[in-house]
Amino acid sequence: MEKHQYHIQSYCRIRGCAIQINGKPFFNLVPSVPIGDFLKSAYRHLNIDYPKFHKMDGLCKAIFIAVELMALESGPYQRDTALIFSNRSSSHLSDSRHATGIFDTINPVASPSTFVYTLPNIAMGEISIRHQLQSENVFFIFDSYLPEFLVPFTASMLEDGKAGSVLCGWTEITAETCDLLLYHVGISTGPLHNVEQLKRLYNEEDE
């Protein structure tokens, strides 16, 4: 039923402590750096002023940086740019922090500023505010990166005419791992939007 051919207008990969945009290195630190410190350094390297960044949890920060970099390549994003993200651990970083607080045996505490980040789609809210996207958002949870599902679903959203382009991908951020591949799918030029291509971009060796 797919009538149109769509293209990957830009893509960003963050793995370990290395960030690539369209396959080219943007920023990296030695892999032993804690993820929080790495994301903070990467934000400084972006050279922008967005104080809300510092309130975000690790999932939101990593997604924020990737979406910011892609905007330089294939942005500015139109208002009807839909968001289709996926990962395995949902909002585990903030979930863990909230749960640690409430089960503390000496001083149990629940903080609203942590609790608000205990939903994975909050990251999509942050991106929508930053880039003024008033679009459809869906956050899927899978065992692993699943282009076999994401590709046809993204195409169906574009075919449906509900979105002009889509920011899509895999965003697995935990205390130990940073594994992100986001890409901007639309009708402009770029590599073809298909499962083989997206497997290749995900598995590409670092330069």
Add this chain to the structure above:
Amino acid sequence: MKDDVFIVGDEAITPLGLGSQLNFRHVVDGHTAVTEISDLQLADQPIYAARIDEAHWVGNIKDEHRYTRLEKLFILVLASLIAEYEIPLDERTLVVLATTKGNVSLLHNPLRTFAEERVHISTMTNEIQRYFGFKSQIIPLSNACISGSLAISVARRLLQYDTRYKRAIVIGGDELSKFIVSGFHAFQALADGHCRPFDRDRKGLNLGEAVAAVYLSKIPTNDAVWIAGVGSHNDANHISGPSRTGEGLYQSIQEAMQEAGEPALDFISAHGTATSYNDEMEAIALQRSGLSTTPLHSLKAYYGHTLGASGLLETILGIHSLKNNRLIPSRGFMHQGTSQRLNMITKSTQLPLNSFLKTASGFGGCNIATIFQKV
């Protein structure tokens, strides 16, 4: 032309019981599941909430001890739906599962009896997958309080565009936990009594729990309900507060109405959490949509806010409202309490009903509107 997609079956378990028809009868009779609960495993202080009594459903599940409480609820509802509608479990059946927090009650909980790994939504889903032996992989999504409604939209779109699927089961569920209660308490969002959606004296929400499921098909049955239109838009305004102009919800309603062909709506099943900001935002979005005079209810005072299940549970009750040609009153409402007037349903009136609008909004600024019509 896109294929039409219909809801041809439904099932739910709530504190009022197992069975969607049974739940409909309870709400038209004015029964509420919300009550005062004193349980230190949920909160240090008594709370008003709605909780399912586990004792009623033990014994129906194979190797029951292998599953968490929430997994058992999911299994119970799926087993009942599959048996009632004789749904094939082959690769042509898509399964979409909506939850905000899954097994989060296990996380760092000193009283947990399952491995902490089970806290992952995909791990939970795999257990359910194995129990039934579904041939196609269950698709889980987690999108705050619009998860249930959004899952219907996702399944509908896949049925329309992905030729692999002929039919779909859409299921949503969440359970009460200290994790959730402490968070909403920290937000000062919990009412200290029964919640009162859209009322002048509303003071916050009640939390609840439920699992609800619908069966989607491209082939309508005699009493099928057509999913006529869907719209979903982010406010792009604030991560934990609704837009003051109701922009995302307004756009969602516009899009759903346009797709459905601007039908006359017989009633609206609103989100209506009974927090001050949410209900005011909805009233503004509905006024902007020209729907201020359409009869409207919120079902939160019957069940509390059931999070990832709420969109599905409230859709199912709306469908039974259509089939029975009977409006469900908005429990807890007495005095107009929003800047824009709404036509609140206060009596369980019998009248011909053909279509309704279901809305939902959630943290992260997400909104969804869906229009359902009798075939």
